[in-house]
Amino acid sequence: MGNLTATRPPQPWSAPTATDPVATTLRLPGSKSLTARALVLSALAGGPSTVLRPLRARDTELMAAGLRGMGAHASITDDERWLVRPHPLVGPAHVDVGLAGTVMRFLPPVAGLTDGRVTFDGDPAVRARPLGPLVEALRSLGVRIDVTGPGSLPLTVLGAGRVSGGEVVIDASASSQLVSGLLLAAPRFDRGVVVRHVGPPVPSAPHLRMTVRMLRAAGAAVDDGMPDVWTVEPGPLAGRVWEIEPDLSGAVPFFAAALVTGGEVTLQGWPHSSAQPVERLRALLHEMGGEVSLTTGGLSVRGTGVVHGVTADLSDVSELTPVLTALAMLADSPSVFTGVAHIRGHETDRLAALAREFAGLGADVTESHDGLAIRPRPLRGGTFRTYHDHRMAHAAAVVGLAVPGVELDDVGCTSKTMPEFPALWSQMVTGKS
Known part of the structure; x- marks a missing residue:
């Protein structure tokens, strides 16, 4: 069995900076x-x-x-x-x-x-x-x-x-x-x-x-x-085979890397009929400057190297807020995200944590009761606290692609949903795990 306790030591991590467009095909863990x-x-x-x-x-x-x-x-x-x-x-x-x-x-x-x-x-x-x-x-x-x-x-x-x-x-x-x-x-x-x-x-x-x-x-x-x-009626449930498709939320930081670097990332094993909100993600990434396609090879996202700001209600895809916030930091125009007051009750108060940590890197970000407003400007390196929250670590990694010197206080929190994240990320960016 894996790590079932939170009493592990922190794992500091330097987010790798991309020098070239990323180009990778991934098979990620299940949802x-x-x-x-x-x-x-x-x-x-x-x-x-x-x-x-x-x-x-x-x-x-x-x-x-x-x-x-x-x-x-x-x-x-x-x-x-x-x-x-x-x-x-x-x-x-x-x-x-x-x-x-x-x-x-x-x-x-x-x-x-x-x-x-x-x-x-x-x-x-x-x-x-x-x-x-x-x-x-x-x-x-x-x-x-x-x-x-x-x-x-x-x-x-x-x-x-x-x-x-x-x-x-x-x-x-x-x-x-x-x-x-x-x-x-x-x-x-x-x-x-x-x-x-x-x-x-x-x-x-x-x-x-x-x-x-x-x-x-x-x-x-x-x-x-x-x-x-x-309404759920009483009755027996049948044993069956459950086929688990790849985790969409876990894939989003990798797709964001394609937008930031002007590269291409393909997620293998993606079904043509998904139980996850892939169409909503496709629309958001397209609006922010990505090209999204689904083929027999998988779900692919290609970037141009230019990220656009957006105004979006994220209430139906709130798990994406941290990574989309990181993308918005690197965009060519402002972004406003709303509809996510409830993520204050996730692993940490994500709105407060995102505003605080990105401000520490020099960002112009304003917290509202249910979202964030981001006005992009040049960022600097520094320590980014993750608050034991895997999505905070994903956001820091995305910004680190374009901003040298982003240091996570603990990347080990990604073991909550993807223990392989640091190795997969480094392999994608540098070619070394």
């Missing part, structure tokens, strides 16, 4: 979002499942460990093929969520089905991540939960072996995962679930569509025809 959902659905299925080409990283290993602790059999020794066999869910168990929003929000509903006591905690920073609406929703569905900390974590789910289910109202404006967590376990609830969102728009809508699509693929009956209402 974190797809891998996480496949593991949960497999553990709740009526028969064995296989997860092909999953993401092996801290978040997904913590997900597998949490399910294993509650009784599921999950064999993840083979990097290309993970095997999951459902078993009766039992406690006591402890789930280490690390910094993973997926583990923190997907597994408490599963723990409600466990016959026994399941405790949850993680890295100190995760205790500030939004979880309260899910706790209250589960309580209204009949799950006993004790919150023992000042925030939502640590908590204890006192599983009774079943969840009655029914209708629930939730404000999921802080994270779409609050809804996905309820939906994934709902087929096993006695009455299924009807989730009604009341509040500002749910961010990252493509991830909710991914949840619904995967539930249906496992045999669940799901109705999402009414805005902000999701």
